[in-house]
Amino acid sequence: MKFLRTWATPLTAGSFVVLAVTGLLMFFHLDRGLNHFAHEWLGWLLVIGVAGHVAANFLGFKKHISGGIGKAVIAAFILILALSFIQPEEEKRPPGWAQPVKALAFLPLKELAFVAKMSVEEVRERLEEDGLNPTSNEQSIKDLVGHNLRRQVGALNAVFPEESED
Structure with a gap:
């Protein structure tokens, strides 16, 4: 002891x-x-x-x-x-950042490319590197991963990599 x-x-x-x-x-x-x-x-x-x-x-x-x-x-x-x-009722709501993520995930890839300031081919390439298989520029992240918010964030992170602040 x-x-x-x-x-x-x-x-x-x-x-x-x-x-x-x-x-x-x-x-x-x-x-x-x-x-x-x-x-x-x-x-x-x-x-x-x-x-x-x-x-x-x-x-x-x-x-x-x-x-x-x-x-x-x-x-x-x-x-x-x-x-x-x-878990109190008020905390069951999605976090404040969920709506912008859902909005971006709903955009067709060609519009997401415009927002990301890159070509749609580059967006599709990044998604393919992340294991997704886009077949059309009209598809959205939501079409590719479904309604799962975490998977949507993961796919959007593949499109929008971290940048150093200027």
Whole structure:
């Protein structure tokens, strides 16, 4: 158990500091650079550290959660976790960028080429490289991939590659 305590407690404390700071930055929309990445991926270190800490201090942990207050706190957090999966009605609407994507995906390839400032042949070539098989300039992205918004975005990303900002 001493081996667990030598690394589990410092790992728990250190990862908690990182997650607390990055979480607060994200909450106030002040996160920059790799803050979100660090928060998301270094959370695994907290999970590992807490698991080791609980294993090293299992008898004390068991004593704390066996009482009425311990059980109530654990039950409250289980309830909060369960409630966090509920999706409010207003959030079921598509994201704000969905309508422009759908509008572009509805355009015939010849019109999409005009918007993309390239030839229709280049648009068709890029779509073919992305695994799609356009057979007509009158087809749209929607015709090629269907109503799936993610697939429409993927196809449009093939047509409109990322550009560096001027």
